[in-house]
Every structure is written in C-alpha cells, then in structure tokens.
Amino acid sequence: MKQKLMFLAIAAIGFASCNGGFKKGEGGLLYNIHTSKGGTHIKDGDFVSVNMIVKTDGDSVLSNTYDMGHPIIIMPMPKPQAKGDIYAGLELLGEGDSATFKVATDSLFKGGQQRPPGLKGKFLIFQVNVNKVLAKGALTEQVFHGRVTDYIKSLTDGMKALEPGKIKKYIADHNLKVTTTKSGLNYVITTPGTGATPAVGDTAVVNYTGRLPSGKIFETSVKEVAIKEKQPMEPGRQYAPIRIPVGEGKVIPGWDEGLQLMNKGSKITLVIPSDIAYKDQGVGPIGPFTPIVFEMEMIDIVHPNPNAPKPAMPQMMAPPTTK
Structure with a gap:
C-alpha cells in the first residue's frame, strides 16, 4: 500500500542511568509514563501512530512532529532488537498513553558509527504520545491493511480540511x-x-x-x-x-x-x-x-548565451535498403 506519512526508523539502542523521575526497566530501560489509559500495549506487527519530540538534555529540539503537522507512522512495529531498546519502551504503552524516554547519546553511535558534529549532551530525550494503535493480532493481511488504509485516509482527509x-x-x-x-x-x-x-x-x-x-x-x-x-x-x-x-x-x-x-x-x-x-x-x-x-x-x-554552441543532434540510423 502507498504510505503517505513519514516512517520511523530508529536503530536498536540501550538506555543508560537517569536522574530523578525515571524508572529503570529491563536492560537498563529508563522511562517515565505520564498517561496510562490502561489499554492493550503495543505488540510487534502492530500499526502505531505517534507524536514525538526529540531533544537533547540541553533542551535543543532536534525534531518535533507537532511542528511538522503530522505524526510518525511505525508499521509494522518491530520486535525489540535488544533488552531495553526504544521498541521495548514503546511496548510499555498503548493507545492514548504518553511517556518520556531518556537515551544515552553515546549508545546511539556504536560499531563505528560517527556521532554527528554539533550533537551535544549526554542524553537524547524522546517525548512520546501514542495517537493510534491498530493491532495486527490474528487479522489477515487484507483486513489489517484495509484498516490501516482507512485510518491513514482519515488522517490525510483531516489535514486537507x-x-x-x-x-x-x-x-x-x-x-x-x-x-x-x-x-x-x-x-x-x-x-x-x-x-x-x-x-x-x-x-x-x-x-x-x-x-x-x-x-x-x-x-x-x-x-x-x-x-x-x-x-x-x-x-x-x-x-x-x-x-x-x-x-x-x-x-x-x-x-x-x-x-x-x-x-x-x-x-x-x-x-x-x-x-x-x-x-x-x-x-x-x-x-x-x-x-x-x-x-x-x-x-x-x-540569460542564455545566444552564441553558445548548439548541442549536436543525434545521428539517425540509415533506412534499410531493399535488394
């Protein structure tokens, strides 16, 4: 299906120690859940729509979906790649929930990846609000993608209006x-x-x-x-x-x-x-x-130079001769 919204691609990352207000989960996951509606949590394979602000611990905003005017789409939701990574954090949430995750910046750039110049601070902070979750569960691909298509159409129709x-x-x-x-x-x-x-x-x-x-x-x-x-x-x-x-x-x-x-x-x-x-x-x-x-x-x-040499015309193939 044709996706009309931006996709989220986040590498598997581990969380480091935090300061006040954050809980430490499995694998060192640091999180602070602000709103919990008590619904079913996100699972791998689901469709997820989230609004997200990403900033440094110095409050320098790196991205903000509210400024962009549209949410981030994750489809399908992947399995956690490691204990305590960002996907494990999202699996603590359900539709309507909000949370903050604190990520050690150095943990994002391992295995030879270079830290972008100008990216300062010890942590990246992800402020997440889950707008919509469409559970894949036992649904057939046709039914699941139909529901996703209908939801994305409702989003784009709203943006058009x-x-x-x-x-x-x-x-x-x-x-x-x-x-x-x-x-x-x-x-x-x-x-x-x-x-x-x-x-x-x-x-x-x-x-x-x-x-x-x-x-x-x-x-x-x-x-x-x-x-x-x-x-x-x-x-x-x-x-x-x-x-x-x-x-x-x-x-x-x-x-x-x-x-x-x-x-x-x-x-x-x-x-x-x-x-x-x-x-x-x-x-x-x-x-x-x-x-x-x-x-x-x-x-x-x-202005174009009228005296500039004209591009050479391609030579045409000679017509075949008859015998």
Whole structure:
C-alpha cells in the first residue's frame, strides 16, 4: 500500500542511568509514563501512530512532529532488537498513553558509527504520545491493511480540511499583505528589485528559506539563518545561492511561478498551497496537504548565451535498403 506519512526508523539502542523521575526497566530501560489509559500495549506487527519530540538534555529540539503537522507512522512495529531498546519502551504503552524516554547519546553511535558534529549532551530525550494503535493480532493481511488504509485516509482527509485555515492563520499571524494568483499562490514582495523579471529559459540565482506553517525552518541556503534559528547543520553542507532554470519544471510549480514574479535584488515571501507544492504525498518533514512558506531573494538572473554552441543532434540510423 502507498504510505503517505513519514516512517520511523530508529536503530536498536540501550538506555543508560537517569536522574530523578525515571524508572529503570529491563536492560537498563529508563522511562517515565505520564498517561496510562490502561489499554492493550503495543505488540510487534502492530500499526502505531505517534507524536514525538526529540531533544537533547540541553533542551535543543532536534525534531518535533507537532511542528511538522503530522505524526510518525511505525508499521509494522518491530520486535525489540535488544533488552531495553526504544521498541521495548514503546511496548510499555498503548493507545492514548504518553511517556518520556531518556537515551544515552553515546549508545546511539556504536560499531563505528560517527556521532554527528554539533550533537551535544549526554542524553537524547524522546517525548512520546501514542495517537493510534491498530493491532495486527490474528487479522489477515487484507483486513489489517484495509484498516490501516482507512485510518491513514482519515488522517490525510483531516489535514486537507485544515489546510485553508493554516494558510489564513500564517498570513494573519505575520501580517502579510498578499496577492493571490489564479493557481492559489500567495505572495508579497518585501523588497523591490530592479530590471526585468526572468523569462522561461533564464537561470535564477536565489537564496531561500523554507518554513512549515508553524514557522519552523525545514531548509535554508543561508548559513546565518540556519545558525540563528538553530537549524541542524548538515556535515559538509555548502550554504550558498542555488541556480534554477526558470519555467522548466525543475522545481515545484509554486516556485516556478514565484520566480517569474521577481527581478534582480528583490525579496519575496511565498505562501504555497499543497496543490502547487507536494500535494497529497508530502516529502520529508512536509506532510500531505501541507502548505509551505518560502522567503526568497533573487541574487542574479542569468540569460542564455545566444552564441553558445548548439548541442549536436543525434545521428539517425540509415533506412534499410531493399535488394
């Protein structure tokens, strides 16, 4: 079946000693259960939908599904890979339960795995809320997958219904005086530029920052913005303007349209509905039916060189001869 939400892939990890408020389970598992509805606990093979905040013990947030606007899906729930790992922790919970797990950071990077630069602190803290559990049990694959499909459809239908409100709220909260095009693109030019706008076939050189409706950054080409807003720095990433062929479908439709509204030196804010972004699929932290926001600056417009040599045409095969 086609999954429309982000999947959770967490390596098997062991938990270390903790401080106040946490209980120690089998294999050194550290946990603090905040809410227990008393229902059936999660078992391997089940479908699980969770909201989760992951942060360091210095309160630096690494990921937050509430910011992303959609939960994490685990399917199928795997068996614990070792005593006291994260899956063993989740098996202490059922639908509607919430808990905090504390993970020794060093335990995540064994067997030659390198600790990412910039990841500080002794612990990673997982704050988990279990939204939904669909038990596999003795159900046939057809029945089980049917129930999963129905649940995911209900999630995405709910996200679709909420999208117009998210767009209006972002515009209102940030006091944007937008113009809306026929496609639904909302834009405001925050800094005028000079000269003509790019034509199809030109190359736009732009800096950009992408945000979720929560305002959380998911991508930027500007190092200073990444540092200021505590965006995790990608190892080896070169922060610099990117070059985009205009009007050639190399980017989402909302970008293609927005670039043609800019001239050199201009800055623009685009509030892009999912219909001209990532639609009902989403990608990475961007969920299905999720509007996205881009703040962009046109650094330069490069026109094609009319004197550049034309690419050689491929030679056609000679037609067969008759005898």
